[in-house]
Amino acid sequence: MRHGKYRFLAGSLIVPLTLYGVFVLSPYLQAFQLAFTNWNGVDSAPVFTGFDNFSKLWDDPLFLAGLRNNGLMLLVVPLAVIVLALALAAGTRGTKVYRVVYFFPQLLSVAIIAVLWQFVYTPNSGLLNGALSALGLDSWRQSWLAEPNLALWCVMAVMIWSSVGFYVVLFSAAMESVPGDIMEAAAIDGAGPVTVFRRITIPLIWESVQVGWIYLGIAALDGFALVQIMTVGPGGPDNSTEVMGLGLYRTAFTFGKFGYASAMGVAIFFLTLSIAVLLLRVTKRERVEMA
Amino acid sequence: MMNLTRRSALAGVAAVAASTGLAACATAGGGDDDKVKQGDTSAENPLGVSADAALEVVIFKGGYGDQYAIDAGTSLKQKFPKVVIDHKGIQGVGEVLQPRFVADSPPDVVDNSGAGRLDLATLVSAGKLTDLTALLDAPSLDDPSKKFRDTLMPGVIEDGTFDGKPLVLNFSSVLWGVWYSKSLFAKHGWTFPKTWDEMLTLNDEIKKAGLQPWTWQGKYPEYLNDPLVSLAAKAGGFDLVKSIDNLQPGAWQSPAMLAAAEAIYQLAVRGHIMPGSEGLSHTEAQNAWCKGQVAFIPCGSWLEGEQQAVTPAGFDMVMGTVPALTGSDKLPDGAVMAASSESFIVPAKAKNAPGGLEFLRHLFSQKVARGFAESAKALPVVNGATDGLNLSSGLGSVAAAVKAAGPNVFSYKFRTWYAPLSKAVDDATGELATKRINPQQWAERVQKAADAVAKDSSIVKHQR
Known part of the structure; x- marks a missing residue:
């Protein structure tokens, strides 16, 4: 019987593993290999250039701009999403209808979200400027995505808007699994709602929050699709919304430098990996055991 | 516990990848021994098209459609009925053709246009394109006493010339x-x-x-x-x-x-x-x-x-x-x-390069160019192709601007x-x-x- 079991396991895994190897692993490995060449995308014999591509990254103003902007997004987006999601999850306990509403953006593809928000931000007939005028705040009207100081914040607002709903649902579900008697006991001991939230709820749902940090950290290092579709240029005005993913795409498909673009990809890969590990370590807490 | 499983999983994955040699390459090239033999040249067949070879044509099917390229194929078949044309009208030309250029098995004619086109400068510097001089010096289809190059608007040949070599011919003129x-x-x-x-x-x-x-x-x-x-x-x-x-x-x-x-x-x-x-x-x-x-x-x-x-x-x-x-x-x-757009190229490793050049000779003929002006509402780069056509307000003003500019066209x-x-x-x-x-x-x-x-x-x- 035993042999039959292994044969069955091997037989059912070989197809998915092969697909995974061909379509996921092999492109990764090839990118690592190409990162050390000057491949232009059509050449059949790229030249090995050692670490040239990687050392070039350090004085590429576009890549550095991307790094800077992704860094800012990493500081702002995860924190904002988690705080908002926790607040909304705590504030809407038991009322499922809100959760459906918050979850709605999650059902839209990024491309649709970007196009929608482009219309919200557009200067002359946009929803945002229209709303400001309706409130009598005409002096606040802006060319939102065309102002270097505002554009990245506008993109981040969309990122937050589109991801907060998922975490509301995630945190709500976690909160519901917190046993009611613990809460009750705390209340009897004289703890107010804020203390209960800080001392009881957060520690008990911390694993979900930790997952949130990591997913959002990875998402903040991307942002390619939103920037590519929404922003001026794209990546503008004047590279104020440049992200690393966009730089990679442009380097490969506009500038025809696939080797250099692969080096960017490898750098982003290691950056994302280290940040994920770092977030995992920093957010580590003693697990509360509930028997 | 969790770390252990993650690590062993990664190691397993790496072993699988290494053993199957997946790191093998996006860049392996192929041979080029399977080229079609060139036919005999004559006044009727100045480019030496072999009469029964296959011809693969890849056209960007965007705002201008691809009817004009189908017309060019029809025109070519009238002269060489045994040539089998494989016409593909596609979008995302770069995605489809990049691996074929890498493998050195490209089609015979390509309209490298549209948002996903291949970077021309890269193709040129990688030596992937055929020199079009033979085509430019061939007699034109409509008037054998006129060279092909003399039927084109000023600036068109220069537009596709890289370091003295004509490598690209653009079909539509943009002002x-x-x-x-x-x-x-x-x-x-x-x-x-x-x-x-x-x-x-x-x-x-x-x-x-x-x-x-x-x-x-x-x-x-x-x-x-x-x-x-x-x-x-x-x-x-x-x-x-x-x-x-x-x-x-x-x-x-x-x-x-x-x-x-x-x-x-x-x-x-x-x-x-x-x-x-x-x-x-x-x-x-x-x-x-x-x-x-x-x-x-x-x-x-x-x-x-x-x-x-x-x-x-x-x-x-x-x-x-x-x-x-x-x-x-x-x-x-x-x-x-x-400048001109709709960049037509004949890849250097095309199996049937003479056929590709002959295709372009038909594409840039009066009849096909006129059809393009009518169906695509754009100006073909062939001299006189819009003469006598009833042009719309915008296209008419563009044609008039070309006439008024004479030789003073810059790009x-x-x-x-x-x-x-x-x-x-x-x-x-x-x-x-x-x-x-x-x-x-x-x-x-x-x-x-x-x-x-x-x-x-x-x-x-x-x-x-």
């Missing part, structure tokens, strides 16, 4: 100018200005009439570059255009280029640009113009086709050539920036040759039009970018 509505201008009694000073004066008048003088496709700043570099070319002449393309030190800071930047800057300074334009997509800006809210918009000659669905009846759009910058411009009135190469420079110019022009930088700063920035490209040994340089 850049400033567009306005003939009926709107007639209503207000305005005439299209001849000089930039007149343009600024007229703009004030337009503002007084309660309209916005200019808008532009702010989301894509290159649209405003076109009038800027056109003004500079008119003032500085062909020498300036060459010095820009040859990355000469200081070319972007030359007096003509600076004056052109100043001219565009003045639109912003004097409030002649519709507020918010810098945040508009091309559709939004062009629609505002089509609604008659704005008098002028800079664009290439594809505008009429693009706006077809939203242009009100009786709007009568017309492309005016960019006005003269000074009273002492080096190029005469009517000089116009033109910049830096956009195709040096994509990083062209991005730097776009960024700077976006800042100039919003007054965040002034013309001196604009020139300084762009010059710096040009110098950086000139210094970068990883970018292949071209000269003209």
Whole structure:
């Protein structure tokens, strides 16, 4: 019987593993290999250039701009999403209808979200400027995505808007699994709602929050699709919304430098990996055991 | 516990990958022993097409469709009935063809156009294209006493020439100018200005009439570059255009280029640009113009086709050539920036290169070109192809601009040759039009970018 079991396991895994190897692993490995060449995308014999591509990254103003902007997004987006999601999850306990509403953006593809928000931000007939005028705040009207100081914040607002709903649902579900008697006991001991939230709820749902940090950290290092579709240029005005993913795409498909673009990809890969590990370590807490 | 499983899983995955040799390459090339033999050349068959070889044609099927290329195939088959044509009209040409160029098994003719096209400069520097000289010197299809090269509009061959070698032939001609509505201008009694000073004066008048003088496709700043570099070319002449393309030190800071930047800057300074334009997509800006809210918009000659669905009846759009910058411009009135698009290439490793060239000889014939003008509402680069056709308002004005310009047609190469420079110019022009930088700063920035490209040994340089 035993042999039959292994044969069955091997037989059912070989197809998915092969697909995974061909379509996921092999492109990764090839990118690592190409990162050390000057491949232009059509050449059949790229030249090995050692670490040239990687050392070039350090004085590429576009890549550095991307790094800077992704860094800012990493500081702002995860924190904002988690705080908002926790607040909304705590504030809407038991009322499922809100959760459906918050979850709605999650059902839209990024491309649709970007196009929608482009219309919200557009200067002359946009929803945002229209709303400001309706409130009598005409002096606040802006060319939102065309102002270097505002554009990245506008993109981040969309990122937050589109991801907060998922975490509301995630945190709500976690909160519901917190046993009611613990809460009750705390209340009897004289703890107010804020203390209960800080001392009881957060520690008990911390694993979900930790997952949130990591997913959002990875998402903040991307942002390619939103920037590519929404922003001026794209990546503008004047590279104020440049992200690393966009730089990679442009380097490969506009500038025809696939080797250099692969080096960017490898750098982003290691950056994302280290940040994920770092977030995992920093957010580590003693697990509360509930028997 | 968790770490352990993760690590062992990674190790397992790595072992699988290594054992199956997946690191093997996106870059392996193939052989080229399976080329079709060249047929005998004759007056009837100047390019030596082998009469029964297969011919694979890949066409970008975008705004212009691909009927014209099917027509060209039909025309070729009339002469060589045994040739089997495999016609593919596709989008995303680059995605489909990149692996085939890498493997050195490309099709015989490609229309390398559209958003996902392959970078021409890269194809050229990798030596992937056939020299088209044989085709250019062959007799034309319609009049055997005329060489093929003499049937094309001025500038077309040069447009596809890289370091003295003709490698690309563009089929559709694109002119850049400033567009306005003939009926709107007639209503207000305005005439299209001849000089930039007149343009600024007229703009004030337009503002007084309660309209916005200019808008532009702010989301894509290159649209405003076109009038800027056109003004500079008119003032500085062909020498300036060459010095820009040859990355000469200081070319972007030359007096003509600076004056052109100043001219565009003045639109912003004097409030002649519709507020918010810098945040508009091309559709939004062009629609505002089509609604008659704005008098002028800079664009290439594809505008009429693009706006077809939203242009009100009786709007009568017309492309005016960019006005003269000074009273002492080096190029005469009517000089116009033109380039050609729909880039046809015959890959160097094509199995049936003579067939590919013959296909182009049929494509650039009078009959096929006329069909293109009618179906695609664009100007083919074949001389006289639109003569006697009943052209729409916009296309008619474009054809008239070509005639008026005569030999004074200029085009910049830096956009195709040096994509990083062209991005730097776009960024700077976006800042100039919003007054965040002034013309001196604009020139300084762009010059710096040009110098950086000139210094970068990883970018292949071209000269003209």
